C-alpha cells in the first residue's frame with residue numbers, strides 16, 4: 030500500500046501529461062512559456078482571485094510575498110509552530126523574527142485568541158524575541174491551513190485590521206479547500222500554495238503560486254520573481270530573486286487540473302469514511318461548520334502512537350508523523366529562546382499525532398483493511 034499513490038493518478042492522465050510535455054518540447058520556451066500564463070488564468074479562476082503569480086516553490090512564494098510587504102530586520106511575524114519549517118524559515122531568512130502562537134486542540138490551526146494575546150504580550154516585552162536587540166515591530170501574520178483545513182480567517186483578518194498587520198495565508202496544503210464558501214488561497218489579502226508532488230495539487234518537481242486581488246502587490250510580485258525586473262529583465266528596479274516556475278511544471282499542472290475537482294471530491298469521501306469509523310476511538314482533526322478541508326493528510330491523535338504505527342507497519346500499511354517536533358523547539362530556532370512548555374498544545378500534539386494513507390485513489394477495500402487494525406489496537 031502507498032501512503033500517497035501518485036502512480037495510480039498518472040495512469041488516468043498520462044496521455045494528457047505526455048501531450049502537454051510534448052507541446053513544450055515542440056515550442057521550446059522552457060522559461061516563462063505560454064503555459065505559465067494559461068495556468069495562472071486557470072488557477073486564478075479556480076480560487077476566484079484577481080491575480081495568480083506562479084513561482085518556483087511554495088517556499089519561494091512565501092518569501093516573495095514577505096518581500097513584497099517589505100519585511101526585514103526588526104519586524105515580528107506571528108505564525109504557528111505546528112507546521113513545516115518553510116513557514117517560519119523564510120521569516121528568518123529575511124532577517125525578521127518569527128513569533129510563535131499556539132494552536133487550537135480541535136483544528137490544529139493557530140488560535141485567534143492566543144494570537145491577540147501574543148500581539149499584546151510582544152508590545153509588553155513578554156515574549157521570546159531571540160537576539161534582536163531593538164524592540165520588534167509587529168508586521169504580519171502567517172496562518173497555516175494545516176493538513177488542508179483552513180484557519181479561522183474571519184477572526185484572524187479582523188485582528189489584523191484592528192492592529193494594522195498584513196495576513197499571508199500559507200495555503201501550501203489547502204489548495205482546493207473552502208472556508209465559508211470561499212476557496213483557500215483567497216482567504217487573506219495574499220495566499221500562497223505549493224505544488225510539491227505530495228500536496229493536493231502537485232507537479233513533478235517543485236512549484237508554487239501566489240494569489241492576490243491587489244494590483245500593485247501583483248505587479249511587485251511579478252517583478253520580484255524575475256530579479257526585480259522593471260521594463261524588461263535588464264532593467265532592475267528592486268532586489269529580487271530567480272523565483273519562476275518552469276514551463277514544464279506548468280504544463281503538467283494544466284493536465285492535472287483536468288481531474289483535480291474530482292480528486293477533491295474523492296478526498297472528502299475518503300476522509301468522511303475515516304472520520305465516521307474512527308471518531309470516538311481516536312482524536313481526529315475537526316472541521317468546524319462552514320469549513321471544508323481538502324485533507325492533504327488524515328491524522329490520528331493517540332497516546333500510544335508508536336505501538337499503533339508499528340502494528341500498521343507489520344501489516345504493510347505505511348504511516349508518517351507530521352510533525353514530530355514543533356518549530357519553537359527546533360535547533361534552528363534555538364536562538365529565539367523558547368523553552369519546552371511554552372506552547373503546550375503544539376507540543377502535546379507533536380508527541381501523539383501520526384498520519385495514515387490518504388490520497389484520492391485509496392479504494393474502499395484498502396481503507397477497510399486499515400480501519401479495523403486501528404480499532405483493534407485501540
Ligand SMILES: *Cc1c(COP(=O)(O)O)cnc(C)c1O
Nearest residue numbers: 086087088113115116201223225
Ligand atoms: C510544503 C509546505 C511549504 C513549502 O512548500 P515547497 O513547495 O515545498 O517549498 C510551506 N508551508 C507548508 C505548510 C507546507 O506544507
